[in-house]
Amino acid sequence: MTIQEMKQDILRLLRRNARIPDQEIADRLGLEVAEVAAAIAQLENDRQVLGYSAVIADGATGDDEVSAIIEVEVQPERDGGFDRIAENLSRFPEVRSAYLVSGRYDLRLSVVGKSLQEVAHFVASKLASQPGVRATATHFMLKTYKEAGIQFHEDETYERLKVVP
Amino acid sequence: MNDSKLSRNWVADHIARLPRSGIRDFFELVNTMDDVISLGIGEPDFVTPWHVREATIYALQKGFTSYTSNLGYMPLRRSVCRYVAERFGPGYDPATECLITVGVSEGLDLALRALLNPGDEVVYHEPCYVSYAPSIAMAHAVPVAVVTKEETEFALDPAAVEAAITPKTKVLLLNFPSNPTGAGLTAEDKARLADIAVRHDLLVISDEIYEELTYGERTPSIATLPGMRERTLILNGLSKAHAMTGYRIGYACGPQALVEAMMKIHQYSMLCVSSIAQAAAIEALENGDGPRREMLREYEQRRNVIVKRLNALGLPCLMPRGAFYVFPRIAGTGLSSNDFARRLLEQQKVAVVPGTAFGASGEGYVRCAYATGLEDIEEAMRRIGRFLDSLG
Numbered sequence: 403m404t405i406q407e408m409k410q411d412i413l414r415l416l417r418r419n420a421r422i423p424d425q426e427i428a429d430r431l432g433l434e435v436a437e438v439a440a441a442i443a444q445l446e447n448d449r450q451v452l453g454y455s456a457v458i459a460d461g462a463t464g465d466d467e468v469s470a471i472i473e474v475e476v477q478p479e480r481d482g483g484f485d486r487i488a489e490n491l492s493r494f495p496e497v498r499s500a501y502l503v504s505g506r507y508d509l510r511l512s513v514v515g516k517s518l519q520e521v522a523h524f525v526a527s528k529l530a531s532q533p534g535v536r537a538t539a540t541h542f543m544l545k546t547y548k549e550a551g552i553q554f555h556e557d558e559t560y561e562r563l564k565v566v567p
Numbered sequence: 568m569n570d571s572k573l574s575r576n577w578v579a580d581h582i583a584r585l586p587r588s589g590i591r592d593f594f595e596l597v598n599t600m601d602d603v604i605s606l607g608i609g610e611p612d613f614v615t616p617w618h619v620r621e622a623t624i625y626a627l628q629k630g631f632t633s634y635t636s637n638l639g640y641m642p643l644r645r646s647v648c649r650y651v652a653e654r655f656g657p658g659y660d661p662a663t664e665c666l667i668t669v670g671v672s673e674g675l676d677l678a679l680r681a682l683l684n685p686g687d688e689v690v691y692h693e694p695c696y697v698s699y700a701p702s703i704a705m706a707h708a709v710p711v712a713v714v715t716k717e718e719t720e721f722a723l724d725p726a727a728v729e730a731a732i733t734p735k736t737k738v739l740l741l742n743f744p745s746n747p748t749g750a751g752l753t754a755e756d757k758a759r760l761a762d763i764a765v766r767h768d769l770l771v772i773s774d775e776i777y778e779e780l781t782y783g784e785r786t787p788s789i790a791t792l793p794g795m796r797e798r799t800l801i802l803n804g805l806s807k808a809h810a811m812t813g814y815r816i817g818y819a820c821g822p823q824a825l826v827e828a829m830m831k832i833h834q835y836s837m838l839c840v841s842s843i844a845q846a847a848a849i850e851a852l853e854n855g856d857g858p859r860r861e862m863l864r865e866y867e868q869r870r871n872v873i874v875k876r877l878n879a880l881g882l883p884c885l886m887p888r889g890a891f892y893v894f895p896r897i898a899g900t901g902l903s904s905n906d907f908a909r910r911l912l913e914q915q916k917v918a919v920v921p922g923t924a925f926g927a928s929g930e931g932y933v934r935c936a937y938a939t940g941l942e943d944i945e946e947a948m949r950r951i952g953r954f955l956d957s958l959g
Contacts, residue, residue: 411864414864429872429875430868430869430871430872430941431871432875557614562610562612563598563608564594564597564598564607564918565593565594565607565608565918565920566607566608566610567590567607567609567696567697567920567924567925
């Protein structure tokens with residue numbers, strides 16, 4: 403296993419479960435724990451791993467109950483295209499994710515807030531008013547079915563036979 | 568059968584002579600117990616990937632529910648031949664050299680019945696999958712087992728194969744990667760076995776159901792070696808690598824005359840394989856590479872864990888080259904394979920398969936499948952540790 407392959411294997415495991423213990427990574431990949439810890443530290447240092455977060459059921463935390471997908475149409479700038487304005491919008495803590503996308507609009511943001519009004523107010527006063535933003539369309543999210551590769555509903559499982567030679 | 572004794576001995580002699588599986592009582596005991604962690608299951612714990620299940624539903628919606636060609640649905644045969652040529656085997660003509668079967672089990676049965684006259688001998692290796700010797704016997708032929716040993720990583724010694732060959736030997740039956748040992752064949756082993764097959768004019772049945780569950784270096788099928796395509800039958804299927812055991816899709820690729828002979832039996836006994844399962848198999852072969860590789864990676868990592876744990880517990884265990892089984896040696900406990908399995912089940916509710924299920928040479932070993940989630944594997948290892956402590 404090359405160092406590059408080792409790092410890729412570690413990243414795949416962390417993407418599936420950010421809380422996986424270093425020891426389990428080491429056992430799975432046939433490495434020493436110290437090697438794993440050093441590799442992860444380096445991945446973090448190199449900003450290959452940018453952070454860790456949990457996938458949480460709708461409403462479980464009690465705050466930021468409302469989220470919305472905002473499509474943003476932007477006038478790109480002569481220098482830097484979409485980057486400056488996208489980075490500016492990303493600085494608002496209400497913006498949970500921000501992507502440049504192909505298609506009939508340019509940026510796809512997800513925004514959270516305590517209420518419909520709060521999100522609507524944020525979009526109107528902070529996003530739509532930014533220089534370079536030509537139009538926005540807000541889609542309030544009603545229910546989550548899947549996020550970060552994790553299904554929110556449990557599939558019924560079928561019990562296998564206990565012994566099959 | 569106790570309450571309904573036959574009015575005379577109606578059962579055919581060669582079936583009556585088949586040994587009753589000694590471990591059936593053990594299996595029945597397992598099935599009566601709750602909260603068992605089973606390392607005894609020879610099938611993936613992954614559910615069939617959704618895109619394959621969805622394709623199955625679509626086949627039903629379209630009404631693809633009639634008989635197919637006896638050989639199998641032509642688009643599936645084309646997919647199979649393309650897949651085999653790309654992944655591990657030679658090129659085969661989907662029109663004449665490929666037969667879709669009900670799992671590898673039917674493929675093996677058809678091949679043995681198509682090839683063997685009463686008294687012909689089949690050389691195979693042991694420990695091996697439970698059905699080999701009975702299937703050979705049901706074809707009125709003689710099973711000749713060559714024992715593989717832990718000291719040589721359960722590899723098949725070509726010299727031992729050659730020593731087992733008699734003028735009556737017609738078929739060499741191979742299964743690598745192997746159930747239950749996880750052993751593989753190196754390119755050199757394959758070349759030597761091919762040389763033996765050519766020199767002794769043997770037909771090779773190569774059961775490659777675990778080929779796509781090979782970890783590390785893979786070598787092409789023995790059928791690709793010089794002089795072998797015309798004397799090799801590849802048996803494979805989608806059960807293991809594509810997590811489709813219940814679909815019962817296998818295939819046989821080989822020389823036209825043999826496929827034709829197998830097809831004769833298949834058309835009279837089976838007619839054709841389930842049409843919707845065949846439709847699903849096309850989807851798996853054409854678009855299933857991503858999920859297959861992901862499952863393979865997970866098996867490999869579990870293998871690393873279980874091998875480390877078993878060795879640390881003092882149950883010596885080789886690193887398997889393929890399949891999803893480890894075959895640790897338990898002889899050091901002083902227990903027989905059967906007693907070990909039974910007492911482990913009764914005391915700690917962990918199910919493993921006694922090595923003797925795979926032939927007498929499996930005595931002193933048990934088979935643990937790692938087609939089970941890592942949490943269960945870890946808990947099973949803790950319980951095995953407690954069990955070993957209790958033995959003192």
